Structure formats: structure tokens, C-alpha cells
Amino acid sequence: MQTLNALDLYAMPFDAAAMGEDPWPEFEKARSVHPWLAKWEGHGFVIHEYRAMRELFGRDDMLRPPYADVVGHLGQEGTPWGRFTQEQLISLPPEQHKLLRHALASRFTPRNANELRPMMRETVTSLLDEWAPRGSGRQSIDFEEFASHFPISVMFTLVGAPQEGIRLLRDDLEAIGLAHSYNLDLFPRIQEGIVRVEQFAADCIAERRAHPHANDAVEDVLDILIRTGAENGVSDRQLIDLIMFFFIAGYDTSKNVLTYTMYTLISRPDIYERCAEDYDYCRKVIEEALRWFNPSTVARYVDTEFTYRDVTFPKDAMLFFPLSISGRDPVTFEEGWTFDPDRTVAPDERHLAFALGRHMCLGQYIARAQLQEALHQVAQRMRDPQLAGQPGWRPFPGAWGIKGLPISFAAAREVTPEPA
Numbered sequence: 001m002q003t004l005n006a007l008d009l010y011a012m013p014f015d016a017a018a019m020g021e022d023p024w025p026e027f028e029k030a031r032s033v034h035p036w037l038a039k040w041e042g043h044g045f046v047i048h049e050y051r052a053m054r055e056l057f058g059r060d061d062m063l064r065p066p067y068a069d070v071v072g073h074l075g076q077e078g079t080p081w082g083r084f085t086q087e088q089l090i091s092l093p094p095e096q097h098k099l100l101r102h103a104l105a106s107r108f109t110p111r112n113a114n115e116l117r118p119m120m121r122e123t124v125t126s127l128l129d130e131w132a133p134r135g136s137g138r139q140s141i142d143f144e145e146f147a148s149h150f151p152i153s154v155m156f157t158l159v160g161a162p163q164e165g166i167r168l169l170r171d172d173l174e175a176i177g178l179a180h181s182y183n184l185d186l187f188p189r190i191q192e193g194i195v196r197v198e199q200f201a202a203d204c205i206a207e208r209r210a211h212p213h214a215n216d217a218v219e220d221v222l223d224i225l226i227r228t229g230a231e232n233g234v235s236d237r238q239l240i241d242l243i244m245f246f247f248i249a250g251y252d253t254s255k256n257v258l259t260y261t262m263y264t265l266i267s268r269p270d271i272y273e274r275c276a277e278d279y280d281y282c283r284k285v286i287e288e289a290l291r292w293f294n295p296s297t298v299a300r301y302v303d304t305e306f307t308y309r310d311v312t313f314p315k316d317a318m319l320f321f322p323l324s325i326s327g328r329d330p331v332t333f334e335e336g337w338t339f340d341p342d343r344t345v346a347p348d349e350r351h352l353a354f355a356l357g358r359h360m361c362l363g364q365y366i367a368r369a370q371l372q373e374a375l376h377q378v379a380q381r382m383r384d385p386q387l388a389g390q391p392g393w394r395p396f397p398g399a400w401g402i403k404g405l406p407i408s409f410a411a412a413r414e415v416t417p418e419p420a
């Protein structure tokens, strides 16, 4: 038996820019020192094996979410980001979280996500009309920028917010998404963004209360949050935080997955072509894409000392789970380096993109639905995509992904009306 602190572990260079571009060789080095553990100097320990992540991450009885403690760790107490991070959904005391989650969960089912599909379809069509007009020949765009409009446009529609605010809020969400890379230089911009997103959420609620939807109208996400809040005694402060959280949680997660999927499929035209033709196949491609790449490295603190595979984890040790690279772990996934949407997935080998346990992603069905809708139409409208420059990379921990994906594509032809 050994304690965590006594182990000789590989120090992951999470702060190095090269990690963002290609993290896998570093994990290979970590694996050669210890099969499932490494460290992030100055912060904590890294669980880098799929099986260990799967067996440990969902252990809510032994681990606690880090967000409240991270604020102190980064010296951000008393700031707008600090306040929000300490009080948001994942940081709530377990009983309060359970109540709120239970109230919301019945509204975030696959069926509810399916009801939102027509709106998602319309949103992606109108974005493509702007970014890939039919009949416009060969075009060059930054696909990441295009993709960044999609989840936020969907979220705006879900809360009935005016689309004019998108550009400003998009930049704010982009900045806020970098908070968990722990780079203190970024915090002034992050604080600015939080203040604006908070004001935006408060305005959305005030506007809806002033002009409620008719009783027989289909509820959007804002109606659901306001009603669920009223039925469960949720304060206005918590309601604002919830809406902020939905924006933050749903933005660069979905955007980064869509962008990385395009990056991957540029070199797999066989799969891309099929996505244009076969709507159902897009669902499989998105599931495989979530194994292949996802943006999250999530952290936890040890709340109760425990022993796992002969290693004792002391109370208050900080642990990082790079879910992002878990799907290509060579120990579990023999063919992990092949992108294969038709692969058979055993129940204990499912991807961990949406995490596990009591904080498992509430928006997962919305995320899946919007990614599938987007991929199908993108593949129809952006034909023969090619890289038109080198992609840039966001820092590895936090919301990791591509920062700038220059591509060129042939716009789809004009639709010729059927003869009468």
C-alpha cells in the first residue's frame, strides 16, 4: 500500500502550449511511469486511465466537486467569477443540488431534446444560409467561428433572447471557458464576461415575467426554469445562476466537439459524405466523435480518504480526470486510434464525455441532438471540405479544443424547383 504523495509520478506539462496541440505523447510518457496516475505540479494528481476514471469519477460518496475550493486556490474570492463558481449548480450542497436536479431532470429527457429539433434545424439552416450560401462556389471560412454561433444561437432561442446579443455574449463565453485552464492573466477578461452574462440572464427572466408566454404555448427552457424554480422555492439569485450555467456549460463544449468533428472528417470523406445522406448515421458519428475527442478535464477533491488499487488517497487531495483523452486509452480501446462510427461499444466501454455520477451532464440529450442536426446539414451544405491553414489550439485543461480551423469547401448548389 502506498499513499498518493509518496509515489514517483510523471509531471504533466498542462501549462505548455504543446499540450493543447497534441496531448497524447505526454500521456504516453505518464503511462510509462505509472499505469494510471500522474501529477500536475502545484495543483494535484491526474487520473489518466479510462478504467480508473470510470471507476472513480462517479464516486460521489468519496469525492466532492472542486469549484468552491478552486476559487480560493486561484485567489478569486469576492470576484464575480468567484461568487458564481462557488454558488452554481455543481457547487451546491448535496441536498440542495439533489432537489434542483430532480426538479430539472424530468425536463431534460431525450424526448424533450427531440421536441427541440425543429428549432435546432431552423437555427442551423439560417446560419448556413449566411456562412455557406447555396450556389456561391468555393468558400473559405474559419469553421470554429462558424461553429461558435450554433450552440449559442440555439441557447438564445431556448430562452427566447433577442439574437442581437449573440456576438457580445459569444466573446464573453469564449473567455469564461478558459477559466479552468488556471491562467491568472485571463481573469480580468473572465470577470468582465461574467458580469455581462449575469446581467443578460437577469434581463431574460425580467422580460419573460413581464411578457409571459400564453398558457397553451410550448414551454421553452426559460419557461421551464422559471416554473420549476417557483414550484421548488428557488431564489431569483439561483435562477440567474442556473441560466448563466446553462449558457456556460453548453457553449464551448458543443462548439469544440463540432469543430473537432469537422477537423477529423476532413480526412475521412467517406464518413463525411455519408453524413450528408444519412441522418441516422450522424447520431453514430457524433457518439464516436465524443469518444474520439471531448473538451473536458474535470476535477474533484478527495472528501473521504479511500484506497484504490493499493494507493491511498488522502482527504483534500485534488484530482484531475482528463475525460477528453479517455476514449483513446490503449488499455481499454484496442482500436482506439481508428475513428469508426460503426464500432460495437460494450456497456463498460461507453465514452465519458458527459461524465458520471450525480453531476452527469444534464444537457447531454440537447447536446447530442444539436450536434447531430448540425452535422447532417453542414455535410450537405459544405461539400468537399479541405484544410486551408493550420488549426490553433486552446489550452489543454479547461474547455480544450481547436481555436481557429481555416477550411475551404464547395457550397451546395441552388435548389432547382421541381417542374410544375
Ligand code: HEM
Pocket (backbone or CB within 6 Å): 065, 089, 090, 101, 245, 246, 249, 250, 251, 253, 254, 257, 294, 295, 296, 298, 299, 323, 353, 354, 355, 358, 359, 360, 361, 362, 363, 364, 366, 367
Ligand atoms: C458536447 C457538449 C457537452 C459536453 C461534452 C458536456 C460535458 C459535461 C460534463 C463533463 C459535466 C460534468 C462536470 C462535473 O461533474 O464537474 C457536465 C455537467 C453539466 N452540463 Fe454539460 N456538456 C455538454 C453540453 C451541455 C449543454 C448543451 C448543456 C445545457 C443545455 C449542459 C448542461 C450541463 C449541466 C446543467 C451540468 C451540471 C449538472 C449537475 O451538476 O447536476 N451541458 N457537462
